[in-house]
Amino acid sequence: MGVCSVAGQVMARDGASVEETLAGLRETCRSITGEDPTYDVVAATLSAWSDTTLGYLHQLSCEDPLTGLSSQAHLRGRLSELYRLGDADPGGITGHGLVVCALPLGDDPSEEPGDHFTRAMRLARAGELARTAFARDETVARVGMHRVAVLTRRDDRMGRRVRVLRTMLETAQPGGAGTSAVRVWIEGLPPTDAGAGMLLDELARG
Incomplete structure (x- = not known):
């Protein structure tokens, strides 16, 4: 066949x-x-x-159909728009950062390892919390099977928002705060648009 x-x-x-x-x-x-x-x-x-x-x-599509988050393709397009603005523009790529949330591997509540729906619901919940911590016009997107990425402006409140998001994600896990392997970090954006595409591909595989 x-x-x-x-x-x-x-x-x-x-x-x-x-x-x-x-x-x-x-x-x-x-x-x-x-x-x-x-x-x-x-x-x-x-x-x-x-x-x-x-x-x-x-x-x-701009939206991932299972989670309601922005799709990876949409996030890629938003990054390309920022790169086109150039380094000199304060609204360009140098004025933005990528916050990545990685959910723990191997702790899906579903008994089926391949349960895409269960993983999607966990990502959707993580996306809701990300939108709570980053409540402006940020792009919150699904990246791969276990990660959510937030494209946000770099300012003096960025670090505080990352800490708030990490706390909310840990609290939302089955074991509660302090027992989860949730990771949240600020990913450095590469100097070129092509590099940004490779970065997203790498994050999606992780």
Whole structure:
């Protein structure tokens, strides 16, 4: 079914609709085998088509559909806007910082290690607390499976807000304050836009 998956991906990238994909699949199968495609062939093709289409839509979206936080793609776009302003502009990249919250690994309350919904709810809760600590126009985004990042202005209150956020996140963990491995830190932004993209990719893998 590998060929069917590749065909579904290619059709999605070309912007083909479901109807166009099914019509093309039927025509191809009839020309080769003289018969309509089997259920397995249709399922493999449409599964690849839907996964590719959904991934493309998520990249365009400003909001992560599971958590309600800004998407990583949106955060990447906001960073690019700041880099374009240049170092001299006080509203540019040098006037901003990236606060990263990393939730503990391996302590999901779900019994299923692959429970994406449970992890998403934990990230959504962390995002709510981040918006409480950073209550201005900051971008609060999901980065990977266990991290939330806040793009915020650098000012004399930034450090205090980070400490408040760390306390709230620790208190919200099952064991309460002082028992959690929650980490919150200020990540230095690289000098170039391309470097910022690599930084986000690295944070998402962590």
